[in-house]
Amino acid sequence: MLQPDQVYTSVAELPVESLADEYNAVIFDRDHVLIDETGTCDPQRREAYDAINDRMETCILTNETLRYDGDPVPIADRFDTYVIDDTEPKPDSEGFEKALAMLDAEPEETVMVGDSPITDIYGGNNAGLTTIQVEPYGTYPFPLSVSKPLEHGLQRVESLVQDLF
Secondary structure, eight states: OOOOSEEESOGGGSOHHHHHHHOSEEEEOOBTTTBOTTSOOOHHHHHHHHHHHHHSEEEEEOSOOOOSTTOOSOHHHHHTSEEEOSSSOTTSHHHHHHHHHHHTOOGGGEEEEESOIIIIIIHHHHTTOEEEEEOOOSOOOTTHHHHHHHHHHHHHHHHHHHHHO
16 A cells, blocks of 8 residues: 555656546645645646646645745745645545545546655545655655655565565
């Protein structure tokens, strides 16, 4: 359940055209996927996000409600999409169900893009979505700097166990 369907190094490397041909909606994690720890989105990620948003329904599902560096512009306005940050934290199904309802989408026509094997990939897989894992953008602050490598280690162990059986 921790294994993604696809893996890319960045949102900027997502195959926009083939995703748009196969799916109708994309749910993005926010932190370390679209923005780094300071709230910055680099031009390549922004261009890829805008291309996806032009072709598909999108929303952001995040466990965080913080603004960055006093940024007065809410994330929803910066990315021109719905932001869901008021549900039980991922991987709980509540946020995924709310996202699907907002997007008017079915699980089989929706992609979850995230960096966390436990919150994004496990949650997306459990909700019946196609999952895409990207490498984290930026650096994790403590305590995430400790817990995130453990998540990726668990993901590797699960993969090894699956290969053995």
